[in-house]
Amino acid sequence: MKGKENFLILGYEELKRETRSTLEKICQFLSKKLEPEELNSLLKNSSFQVMKENSMSNFPLLCGQYLDKKNGSFMRKSKSISGDWRNYFTVAQTEAFDKIFQEKMADLPPEMVL
Structure with a gap:
């Protein structure tokens, strides 16, 4: 899909940084x-903390059916850190x-291979 005008390549690291x-x-x-x-609102409302507190993104209605009632939060912060x-x-x-990474990712744009 590289070079296609209807395809956007983004990296998680880029999004975080x-x-x-x-x-x-x-x-x-x-x-x-x-x-x-609007951009400021998007940044604020897509933060982990705001989304965790928002019942529309945290799926409380799934508790019991798909999620453990005791640990019913869909969004949980991982202890791992990027990298x-x-x-x-x-x-x-x-x-x-x-x-192996360099071999497999050789066709990606340079900005995607950190």
């Missing part, structure tokens, strides 16, 4: 112009991963 500019890129791709206050895998891989595992 540059949330505002990534959202602007998405809006541009969708031909949707947001006013600054935290580096703390668990040995040097040899990291080198092996990097080699």
Whole structure:
């Protein structure tokens, strides 16, 4: 899909690192112009904490049917941090991963391969 005008490639790291500019890129791709206050609202309301507190995004109606009643929160913050895998891989595992990653991702745009 590389190079197709109706296909947008984004990376999770990019979204986490540059949330505002990534959202602007998405809006541009969708031909949707947001006013600054709309973009600020989008940033605020798509934060983990706001979404966790919002019953419409946290699916409380699923408790009991699909979720454990005791732990019924659909949204839970993971203890892992982006890139935290580096703390668990040995040097040899990291080198092996990097080699395979480079081979498999060779056709991606350079900005997608960190």
